[in-house]
Amino acid sequence: EKEIKKIQEYEGRIRELSDAVKRNNIHIIGIPEEEKREKGAEGVLEQIIAENFPDLGKEKVIEIQKAQRTPFRYNLNRSSAQHGIVKLAKYKDKEKILKAPRDKHTLTYKGRHIRIVADLSTETWQARKDWQEIFNVMNRKNMQPRILYLASLSFRIEGEIKVSPNKQKLKEFITIKPALQEILRGIL
Known part of the structure; x- marks a missing residue:
């Protein structure tokens, strides 16, 4: 009983650390693979902001620290849409970007529906789903x-x-x- 509680406590701490590391990250879902190759994830995010939230882009420059594609298994039988992770310099920028879709309800990138969500650990997403x-x-x-x-x-x-x-x-x-x-x- 004591050991189980201790394990759960450690798992909770690991989840918190994982989410803390991802605190400034956003997850972009549904961008065509070829787009990411051409522009890179930074260019895609800038295009999404310009297309969906022109006011957000005008306020000030949103500083991107790092952007990358997530690992993906390529399926030749269907067109692929990958996920991308963008690490922003400031948490406030992440909050602005995540709040904007709530007001608009749907996001598009060159006419395709996409989603932008917080980048959280699998365990945290499961806890939210629960x-x-x-x-x-x-x-x-x-x-x-x-x-x-x-x-x-x-x-x-x-x-x-x-x-x-x-x-x-x-x-x-x-x-x-x-x-x-x-x-x-x-x-x-």
């Missing part, structure tokens, strides 16, 4: 849920905003909130 069903139920009940960085759930109840870092803490919290217990019955 909140999805609870998030959807709370959203239908107008509790204004949000998944916070890294993978905590924030929601409004009785005029207050509560944050739960994991499902265990949420289970403990709902024991004193019968209305929330009813809403999440069978899910948690």
